[in-house]
Amino acid sequence: MKAKASIVEPQSYSISELAREFDITTRAIRFYEDKGLLKPERRGQTRVYSPEERVRLKLILRGKRLGFSLDESREIIDMYDPAHGNVEQLQRLLERIAQKRTQLQQQLRDIESLMGELDDAETRAEAALVKSRKEENP
Amino acid sequence: MKAKASIVEPQSYSISELAREFDITTRAIRFYEDKGLLKPERRGQTRVYSPEERVRLKLILRGKRLGFSLDESREIIDMYDPAHGNVEQLQRLLERIAQKRTQLQQQLRDIESLMGELDDAETRAEAALVKSRKEENP
DNA sequence: GTTTACGTTGACGTAAACGTAAAGCAAACG
DNA sequence: CGTTTGCTTTACGTTTACGTCAACGTAAAC
Numbered sequence: 652m653k654a655k656a657s658i659v660e661p662q663s664y665s666i667s668e669l670a671r672e673f674d675i676t677t678r679a680i681r682f683y684e685d686k687g688l689l690k691p692e693r694r695g696q697t698r699v700y701s702p703e704e705r706v707r708l709k710l711i712l713r714g715k716r717l718g719f720s721l722d723e724s725r726e727i728i729d730m731y732d733p734a735h736g737n738v739e740q741l742q743r744l745l746e747r748i749a750q751k752r753t754q755l756q757q758q759l760r761d762i763e764s765l766m767g768e769l770d771d772a773e774t775r776a777e778a779a780l781v782k783s784r785k786e787e788n789p
Numbered sequence: 790m791k792a793k794a795s796i797v798e799p800q801s802y803s804i805s806e807l808a809r810e811f812d813i814t815t816r817a818i819r820f821y822e823d824k825g826l827l828k829p830e831r832r833g834q835t836r837v838y839s840p841e842e843r844v845r846l847k848l849i850l851r852g853k854r855l856g857f858s859l860d861e862s863r864e865i866i867d868m869y870d871p872a873h874g875n876v877e878q879l880q881r882l883l884e885r886i887a888q889k890r891t892q893l894q895q896q897l898r899d900i901e902s903l904m905g906e907l908d909d910a911e912t913r914a915e916a917a918l919v920k921s922r923k924e925e926n927p
Numbered sequence: 928g929t930t931t932a933c934g935t936t937g938a939c940g941t942a943a944a945c946g947t948a949a950a951g952c953a954a955a956c957g
Numbered sequence: 958c959g960t961t962t963g964c965t966t967t968a969c970g971t972t973t974a975c976g977t978c979a980a981c982g983t984a985a986a987c
Contacts, residue, residue, distance in 0.1 A: 667963075677964085682945060696952080696965055713899050718856015720943070727903070730910040738925065741918040748911050755900050755907075761851050762893050762900075765865070769893075772868040773886050780879040787876065805933070815934090820975060834935055834982075858973070 664700040666691075673712055683711055686721050688728065717758065727751065802838040804829075811850055821849055824859050826866065855896065865889065 670677045683689045684698075688711055691698040700708075707728055714724030730748065808815045821827045822836075826849055829836040838846075845866055852862030868886065 665964085676946080678947085679945065681965095686944090698964085713903070716856070716896060717899050717903070718854070722943090730914075731906070736921070738918065738921050741914050741921060744914050745911065745918070748907050748914065752904065752907055755904055758855060758896070758900060761855050762896060765851070765855070766890065766893055768869070769886050769890055773883065776868075776879050776882050776886065780876065780883070783874070783876050783879060803933085814976080816977085817975060819935095824974090836934085860973095 660702055662702070664702075664705055666698050666700070669700055669705060669708060673708065675712070680708070683708070683721065686725070688721060688725050798840055800840070802840075802843055804836050804838070807838055807843060807846060811846065813850070818846070821846070821859065824863070826859060826863050 664672075666677045666680055669675075669680060680689065684691065689700075689704055689707055691700045691704050693699065710728050711721070711724050714721075714727060719727070726747065730744065802810075804815045804818055807818060818827065822829065827838075827842055827845055829838045829842050831837065848866050849859070849862050852859075852865060857865070864885065868882065
């Protein structure tokens with residue numbers, strides 16, 4: 652029993668719709684296609700994006716937020732699709748998954764420490780602010 | 790009562806020592822200096838790095854792991870130093886701290902979801918691997 | 928005394944990720 | 958019918974973050 656909300660997901664998107672939604676340029680979207688990360692259909696000349704393509708775009712942008720290159724994002728996206736068939740490839744896939752996980756764990760640690768330092772910096776800045784206000788209003 | 794370990798921290802480092810330690814090139818280190826992220830002293834012509842400069846380098850590299858540009862890393866590093874004096878600057882600093890925190894929280898969410906997806910992908914890949922092995926050894 | 932190691936300053940090259948016109952087609956509007 | 962709107966391809970430009978020589982200095986090692 653899946654209860655869908657009353658907002659129906661569009662079955663297709665234009666390039667400028669996607670650009671507006673994600674606040675990027677159409678140039679960027681075409682660039683991702685050039686690099687093999689997107690493969691929209693064509694209605695004549697014009698690009699038509701399916702909901703699946705839209706998801707791929709979201710994954711690309713999430714990758715960017717995490718500092719991934721487009722090649723890295725492509726690799727990650729490729730991890731979702733069917734199973735790459737043979738044993739060797741599957742083992743390489745499992746290795747890459749493990750590597751990515753390790754990298755993400757490092758990023759988690761980096762974020763934690765940076766968060767702590769931001770807290771400290773904030774504390775000092777607030778203290779300095781109070782002091783600064785006193786000096787300006789003695 | 791602080792009990793220091795028996796390993797004494799060097800009081801200074803050469804550029805190639807730092808390059809080896811962090812597995813980067815001396816070219817990169819000089820580049821960071823060009824961009825104003827490092828300011829080593831000089832013994833004659835030669836650069837001499839204090840432990841503090843070494844920490845700054847570590848912060849730069851942590852920034853890179855989080856996908857920050859050098860400009861962003863410089864901003865973050867600048868958040869640590871004395872208090873920038875006047876009220877306006879302190880308020881801008883507090884704003885930037887808040888912004889960075891928001892960004893890091895987004896990164897945390899991104900990592901969480903990606904971690905989950907890696908788990909799924911791993912599960913599927915392992916299943917496909919078992920199946921693939923059976924087919925090769927029927 | 929010269930090879931070897933390590934350092935220096937240019938200066939040019941390059942890969943990634945787009946930005947920015949330029950020029951053209953195609954439907955839709957007034 | 959002309960023009961605005963939206964899309965297309967082609968192509969050169971730009972920024973970031975270094976890589977890669979080249980040519981030179983200095984100092985220890987053989």
